[in-house]
Amino acid sequence: xxxxxxxxxxxxxxxxxxxxxxxxxxxxxxxxxxxxxxxxxxxxxxxxxxxxxxxxxxxxxxxxxxxxxxxxxxxxxxxxxxxxxxxxxxxxxxxxxxxxxxxxxxxxxxxxxxxxxxxxxxxxxxxxxxxxxxxxxxxxxxxxxxxxxxxxxxxxxxxxxxxxxxxxxxxxxxxxxxxxxxxxxxxxxxxxxxxxxxxxxxxxxxxxxxxxxxxxxxxxxxxxxxxxxxxxxxxxxxxxxxxxxxxxxxxxxxxxxxxxxxxxxxxxxxxxxxxxxxxxxxxxxxxxxxxxxxxxxxxxxxxxxxxxxxxxxxxxxxxxxxxxxxxxxxxxxxxxxxxxxxxxxxxxxxxxxxxxxxxxxxxxxxxxxxxxxxxxxxxxxxxxxxxxxxxxxxxxxxxxxxxxxxxxxxxxxxxxxxxxxxxxxxxxxxxxxxxxxxxxxxxxxxxxxxxxxxxxxxxxxxxxxxxxxxxxxxxxxxxxxxxxxxxxxxxxxxxxxxxxxxxxxxxxxxxxxxxxxxxxxxxxxxxxxxxxxxxxxxxxxxxxxxxxxxxxxxxxxxxxxxxxxxxxxxxxxxxxxxxxxxxxxxxxxxxxxxxxxxxxxxxxxxxxxxxxxxxxxxxxxxxxxxxxxxxxxxxxxxxxxxxxxxxxxxxxxxxx
Amino acid sequence: xxxxxxxxxxxxxxxxxxxxxxxxxxxxxxxxxxxxxxxxxxxxxxxxxxxxxxxxxxxxxxxxxxxxxxxxxxxxxxxxxxxxxxxxxxxxxxxxxxxxxxxxxxxxxxxxxxxxxxxxxxxxxxxxxxxxxxxxxxxxxxxxxxxxxxxxxxxxxxxxxxxxxxxxxxxxxxxxxxxxxxxxxxxxxxxxxxxxxxxxxxxxxxxxxxxxxxxxxxxxxxxxxxxxxxxxxxxxxxxxxxxxxxxxxxxxxxxxxxxxxxxxxxxxxxxxxxxxxxxxxxx
Numbered sequence: 001x002x003x004x005x006x007x008x009x010x011x012x013x014x015x016x017x018x019x020x021x022x023x024x025x026x027x028x029x030x031x032x033x034x035x036x037x038x039x040x041x042x043x044x045x046x047x048x049x050x051x052x053x054x055x056x057x058x059x060x061x062x063x064x065x066x067x068x069x070x071x072x073x074x075x076x077x078x079x080x081x082x083x084x085x086x087x088x089x090x091x092x093x094x095x096x097x098x099x100x101x102x103x104x105x106x107x108x109x110x111x112x113x114x115x116x117x118x119x120x121x122x123x124x125x126x127x128x129x130x131x132x133x134x135x136x137x138x139x140x141x142x143x144x145x146x147x148x149x150x151x152x153x154x155x156x157x158x159x160x161x162x163x164x165x166x167x168x169x170x171x172x173x174x175x176x177x178x179x180x181x182x183x184x185x186x187x188x189x190x191x192x193x194x195x196x197x198x199x200x201x202x203x204x205x206x207x208x209x210x211x212x213x214x215x216x217x218x219x220x221x222x223x224x225x226x227x228x229x230x231x232x233x234x235x236x237x238x239x240x241x242x243x244x245x246x247x248x249x250x251x252x253x254x255x256x257x258x259x260x261x262x263x264x265x266x267x268x269x270x271x272x273x274x275x276x277x278x279x280x281x282x283x284x285x286x287x288x289x290x291x292x293x294x295x296x297x298x299x300x301x302x303x304x305x306x307x308x309x310x311x312x313x314x315x316x317x318x319x320x321x322x323x324x325x326x327x328x329x330x331x332x333x334x335x336x337x338x339x340x341x342x343x344x345x346x347x348x349x350x351x352x353x354x355x356x357x358x359x360x361x362x363x364x365x366x367x368x369x370x371x372x373x374x375x376x377x378x379x380x381x382x383x384x385x386x387x388x389x390x391x392x393x394x395x396x397x398x399x400x401x402x403x404x405x406x407x408x409x410x411x412x413x414x415x416x417x418x419x420x421x422x423x424x425x426x427x428x429x430x431x432x433x434x435x436x437x438x439x440x441x442x443x444x445x446x447x448x449x450x451x452x453x454x455x456x457x458x459x460x461x462x463x464x465x466x467x468x469x470x471x472x473x474x475x476x477x478x479x480x481x482x483x484x485x486x487x488x489x490x491x492x493x494x495x496x497x498x499x500x501x502x503x504x505x506x507x508x509x510x511x512x513x514x515x516x517x518x519x520x521x522x523x524x525x526x527x528x529x530x531x532x533x534x535x536x537x538x539x540x541x542x543x544x545x546x547x548x549x550x551x552x553x554x555x556x557x558x559x560x561x562x563x564x565x566x567x568x569x570x571x572x573x574x575x576x577x578x579x580x581x582x583x584x585x586x587x588x589x590x591x592x593x594x595x596x597x598x599x600x601x602x603x604x605x606x607x608x609x610x611x612x613x614x615x616x617x618x619x620x621x622x623x624x625x626x627x628x629x630x631x632x633x634x635x636x637x638x639x640x641x642x643x644x645x646x647x648x649x650x651x652x653x654x655x656x
Numbered sequence: 657x658x659x660x661x662x663x664x665x666x667x668x669x670x671x672x673x674x675x676x677x678x679x680x681x682x683x684x685x686x687x688x689x690x691x692x693x694x695x696x697x698x699x700x701x702x703x704x705x706x707x708x709x710x711x712x713x714x715x716x717x718x719x720x721x722x723x724x725x726x727x728x729x730x731x732x733x734x735x736x737x738x739x740x741x742x743x744x745x746x747x748x749x750x751x752x753x754x755x756x757x758x759x760x761x762x763x764x765x766x767x768x769x770x771x772x773x774x775x776x777x778x779x780x781x782x783x784x785x786x787x788x789x790x791x792x793x794x795x796x797x798x799x800x801x802x803x804x805x806x807x808x809x810x811x812x813x814x815x816x817x818x819x820x821x822x823x824x825x826x827x828x829x830x831x832x833x834x835x836x837x838x839x840x841x842x843x844x845x846x847x848x849x850x851x852x853x854x855x856x857x858x859x860x861x862x863x864x865x866x867x868x869x870x871x872x873x874x875x876x877x878x879x880x881x882x883x884x885x886x887x888x889x890x891x892x893x894x895x896x897x898x899x900x901x902x903x904x905x906x907x908x909x910x911x912x913x914x915x916x917x918x919x920x921x922x923x924x925x926x927x928x929x930x931x932x933x934x935x936x937x938x939x
Contacts, residue, residue, distance in 0.1 A: 044804075045807070059819070102801070113812050138752045139746055158738060158742035159750055162752070163697060165684075165752065166757060167690065167694050188727075255713045266736045311687050325864075474847050519819070519821075519856060520856070619690035627932075633933065634931055635833045635932070636825065636826070636931060638928050639927065640823075
């Protein structure tokens with residue numbers, strides 16, 4: 001079979017092959033029952049309940065093996081029927097659209113059930129507080145103490161506050177609703193992109209399915225945070241540009257491009273990192289097209305006067321200029337935004353890449369030093385770890401198969417499709433960074449974007465690989481192989497995404513952003529906030545989240561240049577230099593949770609990466625001495641938390 | 657089956673859109689119940705979204721009945737209109753609130769929808785339409801699915817236990833100990849400290865709650881303690897005050913207040929510890 005995926009000879013749309021659901025239903029009653037709408041719906045509902053059961057087991061402290069198995073039983077129950085119908089060749093286009101809607105809901109469900117009523121993830125605290133401040137003041141751009149850069153990207157808080165004002169839902173529910181809606185419509189963008197560039201509704205459906213199970217999709221990009229919203233603007237910008245390139249008339253092309261640029265603008269004002277990835281993705285497409293136009297042999301080098309890229313047979317192919325227009329517009333909007341509104345963005349982002357590259361370099365030179373154990377500090381069962389490792393390996397083989405298909409000219413891709421798939425190849429480039437302490441976060445964060453290309457590659461292979469191959473014992477094993485691939489990607493990708501405390505609720509566990517939170521800390525935060533307003537506070541990394549979110553307090557950000565952690569991580573009085581910094585910056589309070597002295601922090605630190613006691617619990621004596629030093633007095637207290645009023649003026653005076 | 661794109665007269669659609677938009681605006685401004693305002697919010701996304709989508713992609717220029725494109729794109733564009741409205745209001749110094757946002761979205765929505773209908777109304781086209789029975793089946797499936805998933809989600813949430821470890825907190829209610837100033841008292845004069853103990857997960861008994869006080873680490877026996885349940889607080893709280901004679905020696909002293917609450921059934925509750933304040937005694 002040869003499928004041509006440029007518009008000289010578009011591949012047949014699968015909805016033309018399966019024009020109506022009625023026809024499909026009458027063909028096979030068993031399939032109709034297994035993969036029909038009722039089974040999909042009942043599967044999704046039962047799966048939701050089983051995932052809830054797994055969270056119950058984790059909360060009650062059952063073994064990880066048990067709640068992981070339960071969780072995956074629920075997820076498979078919820079996802080498998082819809083996935084099967086999405087992949088099946090004889091599903092109608094309208095049924096595929098319904099399945100995408102269902103898939104969007106069930107892939108958002110685990111994160112929603114994780115914390116349905118309050119923030120729990122690190123970024124959620126920041127965004128929730130931002131929305132609270134925007135709503136209470138009536139103005140955007142409120143200072144944010146958890147993630148200061150959030151102030152300059154008001155998309156999330158503006159949408160949340162608007163949804164809250166209009167609907168009357170709580171701020172949290174409003175934000176979660178916005179994220180859910182964007183998550184679902186984002187999958188439709190992926191579908192449209194796959195359908196457009198791979199020329200088949202089935203390819204679009206497979207692309208949407210693969211994207212829906214990317215490592216970031218099920219937890220990270222469904223949390224209440226700016227990336228969860230912006231990444232869907234990212235998808236729509238790319239999809240609309242691809243549709244513009246394939247549009248049949250100038251009017252509709254212009255309309256699509258205007259919509260793409262509007263979506264890009266929404267992305268720019270919502271999230272910095274997503275904007276960067278959007279610019280990179282668009283750049284890869286235009287560079288690929290330019291390089292292909294220049295270096296691919298034969299008539300393809302030629303250019304038509306209108307600027308259309310001319311493909312080898314000399315006829316007009318899809319123009320590449322819509323990609324240039326979207327790229328130029330996105331860059332212009334981003335530059336204008338950063339220079340006029342969000343100047344601190346460059347300063348905020350610049351350290352990350354340099355640090356992780358230098359750490360990778362160090363790791364290659366010094367074996368064993370600074371090395372991050374893959375999947376360490378994790379209670380994941382072995383089978384999930386194996387599937388996590390198998391996911392990139394499987395994708396690598398899929399890429400090899402795709403290259404073979406292209407080499408054998410089973411498929412012919414246009415330049416934009418090549419560019420998007422090359423962008424997906426960056427997924428493999430990011431994998432080594434997972435071993436670098438500060439690169440791991442960046443690598444993980446990139447997968448939600450590069451998976452656009454990965455999803456297209458997988459869809460290409462799944463849809464266009466010859467139906468009868470490969471064979472085993474005289475029978476085609478294509479279906480079991482496809483099912484196995486999807487299973488590996490679903491389980492492995494989620495396993496490679498966030499760690500156990502982020503995925504599962506559980507008993508109190510010190511040293512995690514999620515399971516270190518408690519009603520007790522929230523109560524202290526609210527009482528302290530009510531008493532002192534937006535006062536400056538020093539606290540550990542975990543208590544600080546709740547203090548900032550629920551108390552509206554201004555949290556210190558300790559660093560080697562501002563070692564505020566010395567108040568508890570050192571058994572001595574603060575230096576005059578530190579005391580002066582604390583006094584002049586008006587950090588008047590210290591909040592300690594005594595549980596930091598009872599167990600080692602799960603994340604390995606109590607005050608971020610610069611913590612002088614990295615990997616260790618805080619010595620109890622360091623906390624007990626706070627009740628006897630002249631520079632601190634306890635003004636609020638509970639069983640586990642103490643609030644101290646600092647009086648460091650005398651020590652600070654020694655600096656002068 | 658082929659049918660005309662506008663089986664209903666365009667003027668009727670315009671009136672319907674206008675009524676829906678105005679009703680949504682009214683529901684928001686009049687603070688209707690959440691269920692009604694949720695529908696109103698959906699209208700205020702969809703009307704400007706579809707208007708903008710149809711302006712950019714007229715039916716006769718695109719796959720006009722393509723639900724995969726038009727419906728989600730309308731939602732995305734509607735959300736972008738929300739974003740633009742909020743940022744526009746901010747830029748003009750208008751405070752974001754239900755009335756300002758709803759008014760802006762209604763106005764923008766009516767303008768966009770009107771423009772879209774004007775540009776598209778004169779060009780009816782023949783399109784493939786689904787039979788009525790098929791639409792009813794789809795609507796039934798969507799409603800059933802939504803109901804089932806909502807029920808399943810509620811059941812799943814009910815399955816997940818909420819941690820309910822009881823705890824208590826103690827804090828001064830006077831803000832002086834929180835500030836820069838040090839409380840001042842004349843030697844031997846009565847000093848009054850007010851505090852509140854909040855219990856979460858159990859009801860506290862004022863009668864069974866004990867209060868101790870130490871000055872410079874020395875317990876003070878001559879105490880007058882007032883306690884009463886704090887009904888203003890939704891947690892089980894006890895408001896109290898302790899009155900004691902200031903030390904006779906001038907200078908700065910440290911006062912530690914210990915409150916040990918007990919539950920109404922006499923059972924122990926987690927102790928909140930103590931709170932402390934300096935006291936400047938003058939001659």
